[in-house]
Amino acid sequence: CTVKTCWMRLPTFRSVGDALKDRFDGASRVMMPNTEVEAPVQRNDAAPHRVPRRDRYRFQLRPHNPDHKTPGVKDLVYLEPSPGFCEKNPRLGIPGTHGRACNDTSIGVDGCDLMCCGRGYRTETM
Template identity: 70%
Template sequence: CHGMSGSCTVKTCWMRLPNFRVVGDNLKDRFDGASRVMVSNAGSLRGQTGKRNRYNFQLKPFNPDHKPPGTKDLVYFEPSPNFCDRNPKLGIQGTHSRQCNDTSIGVDGCDLMCCGRGYRTQEVSVVERCACT
């Protein structure tokens, strides 16, 4: 509140965003639940819910056994390419000969990075000169 002697003649409100981690977790949940769709011109005037569709098309599930996506659902038209295998047309190098961390369970871990196909380990000894005095 702002005003003479706390009279509250003007109110100022601030909108707050949730913690960045919360936003990221929500996006990840939606990403994991994303559904493949295709565009349909059928029912272009009104959707199944009776709401008017201003774009004159409707998104239908690729799999007819799935329910149509909601307004807050993430959708995709084509599956992602296989990043495990080399594909020069798409500029994908694949995972062959990449370095990984065999003790990590993260994205740099060998099991995940090598797509579960196994990997070769190599032990390297490095000799460095110290800046001793």
């Protein structure tokens, strides 16, 4: 007698990260509509308290740029751009990068090209 057991497998961490990064890179800025959100239509069925998924939200997110297409259900969207880290913003607790030491051989976040935000940098030998 042979018994087989099946189970679902998660994708690798790398593939999940790559998929999220692709969605992040393609995220769309959207605006909320100015109209009031209407109450969902009441239905006469066995579960009147449940609202079907297609009727859950009675508004459509519009792209911030009218030349862009309306985002799909799997698209990543945002309402406001993230604050920049280059310039000082005490209100948000962002110290800025002016005057910080950087690594001119690194291509990471500590690298001068990224950290200096295109302003250029001065090299000192210590």
